[in-house]
Amino acid sequence: xxxxxxxxxxxxxxxxxxxxxxxxxxxxxxxxxxxxxxxxxxxxxxxxxxxxxxxxxxxxxxxxxxxxxxxxxxxxxxxxxxxxxxxxxxxxxxxxxxxxxxxxxxxxxxxxxxxxxxxxxxxxxxxxxxxxxxxxxxxxxxxxxxxxxxxxxxxxxxxxxxxxxxxxxxxxxxxxxxxxxxxxxxxxxxxxxxxxxxxxxxxxxxxxxxxxxxxxxxxxxxxxxxxxxxxxxxxxxxxxxxxxxxxxxxxxxxxxxxxxxxxxxxxxxxxxxxxxxxxxxxxxxxxxxxxxxxxxxxxxxxxxxxxxxxxxxxxxxxxx
Amino acid sequence: xxxxxxxxxxxxxxxxxxxxxxxxxxxxxxxxxxxxxxxxxxxxxxxxxxxxxxxxxxxxxxxxxxxxxxxxxxxxxxxxxxxxxxxxxxxxxxxxxxxxxxxxxxxxxxxxxxxxxxxxxxxxxxxxxxxxxxxxxxxxxxxxxxxxxxxxxxxxxxxxxxxxxxxxxxxxxxxxxxxxxxxxxxxxxxxxxxxxxxxxxxxxxxxxxxxxxxxxxxxxxxxxxxxxxxxxxxxxxxxxxxxxxxxxxxxxxxxxxxxxxxxxxxxxxxxxxxxxxxxxxxxxxxxxxxxxxxxxxxxxxxxxxxxxxxxxxxxxxxxx
Numbered sequence: 001x002x003x004x005x006x007x008x009x010x011x012x013x014x015x016x017x018x019x020x021x022x023x024x025x026x027x028x029x030x031x032x033x034x035x036x037x038x039x040x041x042x043x044x045x046x047x048x049x050x051x052x053x054x055x056x057x058x059x060x061x062x063x064x065x066x067x068x069x070x071x072x073x074x075x076x077x078x079x080x081x082x083x084x085x086x087x088x089x090x091x092x093x094x095x096x097x098x099x100x101x102x103x104x105x106x107x108x109x110x111x112x113x114x115x116x117x118x119x120x121x122x123x124x125x126x127x128x129x130x131x132x133x134x135x136x137x138x139x140x141x142x143x144x145x146x147x148x149x150x151x152x153x154x155x156x157x158x159x160x161x162x163x164x165x166x167x168x169x170x171x172x173x174x175x176x177x178x179x180x181x182x183x184x185x186x187x188x189x190x191x192x193x194x195x196x197x198x199x200x201x202x203x204x205x206x207x208x209x210x211x212x213x214x215x216x217x218x219x220x221x222x223x224x225x226x227x228x229x230x231x232x233x234x235x236x237x238x239x240x241x242x243x244x245x246x247x248x249x250x251x252x253x254x255x256x257x258x259x260x261x262x263x264x265x266x267x268x269x270x271x272x273x274x275x276x277x278x279x280x281x282x283x284x285x286x287x288x289x290x291x292x293x294x295x296x297x298x299x300x301x302x303x304x305x306x307x308x309x310x311x312x313x314x315x316x317x318x319x320x
Numbered sequence: 321x322x323x324x325x326x327x328x329x330x331x332x333x334x335x336x337x338x339x340x341x342x343x344x345x346x347x348x349x350x351x352x353x354x355x356x357x358x359x360x361x362x363x364x365x366x367x368x369x370x371x372x373x374x375x376x377x378x379x380x381x382x383x384x385x386x387x388x389x390x391x392x393x394x395x396x397x398x399x400x401x402x403x404x405x406x407x408x409x410x411x412x413x414x415x416x417x418x419x420x421x422x423x424x425x426x427x428x429x430x431x432x433x434x435x436x437x438x439x440x441x442x443x444x445x446x447x448x449x450x451x452x453x454x455x456x457x458x459x460x461x462x463x464x465x466x467x468x469x470x471x472x473x474x475x476x477x478x479x480x481x482x483x484x485x486x487x488x489x490x491x492x493x494x495x496x497x498x499x500x501x502x503x504x505x506x507x508x509x510x511x512x513x514x515x516x517x518x519x520x521x522x523x524x525x526x527x528x529x530x531x532x533x534x535x536x537x538x539x540x541x542x543x544x545x546x547x548x549x550x551x552x553x554x555x556x557x558x559x560x561x562x563x564x565x566x567x568x569x570x571x572x573x574x575x576x577x578x579x580x581x582x583x584x585x586x587x588x589x590x591x592x593x594x595x596x597x598x599x600x601x602x603x604x605x606x607x608x609x610x611x612x613x614x615x616x617x618x619x620x621x622x623x624x625x626x627x628x629x630x631x632x633x634x635x636x637x638x639x640x
Contacts, residue, residue, distance in 0.1 A: 107516030196427030
């Protein structure tokens, strides 16, 4: 369980450096930092992005050299760049927050975690979709229940949400799992034990190294309950980001709108606002105050297992 | 470190059931069990194999039902079948030994391990290439050393060693990693910390779901030393199963013949016999006497990371 989030109030303000000024930094991190009195953003590093009111350096080393007052570094680069930035920051004595996924591989994540432990710094590997009250409530309701079935659908259109982001399709860029890992991060939290991958069908565009869509079958317990997920970045229509679980007792729990809304047998229990990044920064402040790291590799491991088990089939080019 | 292996001598004989009578069972497990006085093989399960002097059942459940005296189950099936057999055996109160890889996915392995812990049974996930004195000696010699370079080559011909084993090429069958994981299991042991995957090129036959060859680049520490591996199941000529490490001090350690032979700067330190499976069963007896499990997912995680990072390129059919 994620801890209860409390406001700091201790008067301590943590000075942040942010690395990577792409879409997720602009849309989520910059506003969330600006809204949180526990943090002050002093500088950023990016090859081509900009941020209002702070200096932007060409790389993280230049940023760290120019701003020794930085206490924590937030890393929003594409996954393959994260290990080097994280390790450099940790070796300079900085705490680190990582956007999801925390690294390009499980081995890199383990390496970053080992460096953080050796340097006695806080490492916060975030999974933003986990920061939803409806997710926690679903977990509470499923605790101790037998599971009869699960159906997850995480479908949206790549070109609508990530126009031009070619790196996603090149080896190491995660393909559809760049977004599907949000659903998987919820899957990793709502059950008493984590479902395991049984098999997967992968649709790989002819101009991509990675799938644009995947159908995955999971097991839980004796593996007999039907647990399936459909991840689709070639989806036309309203995005669907939802998971429905039927318990052995016949109750139907539906978590929709990317973890924001929970219904049980059709009755709305939670219809929350989207406070994910606000809560991430509240949590980070608490971790910094208490000197505690949060390191969950499970969603990344689920992607790795899907790639290990998956049957690839070629489909038409994505054209990114 | 694997413990020093000692002969039992306690007079206790463990009764075994063996599941899967394919090539590895016939060539390695049956002779190793027959040669070890700590074990008695009482039955086996296989769809089409046979074993001299013992009854063979069509599946593991029939075997377990007919032989309640079985205390431990050795699982030599293809990877995708292992979880169900292991969990069924553990739930019947049996200890379990797993051939490598211990499961088809990291999640399945974690599930098996959780069941073993809950049932308080011994689980021995074996990596046979680790059972070589030369591997342990290389690890001792590299302890505390800086690493300047590593080159691993694991090359043999699929058709020579696995004629007709089509399951290897279907999703979940591991492809070249069925054999490359032996090299990776050595990689996971000889360094103070485990190298992480940086990138990989995968050659995938047009009639296969999985690569027949892979070139992998690893990192260690700051990631600057060149650490590379070539895994090739399309190799013509004498098999090569070797890894050469150059230390920062310029010493060259060469582990050849699948972990059997170690030279340092050209001088032979160890030129051992192939006692891998003999030592596995000595180790298993010790684990059973002491009630200790051995669970290392690292080589499997390295394969998952390679698949996560790998750039696939289509090559000619394997024709299996």
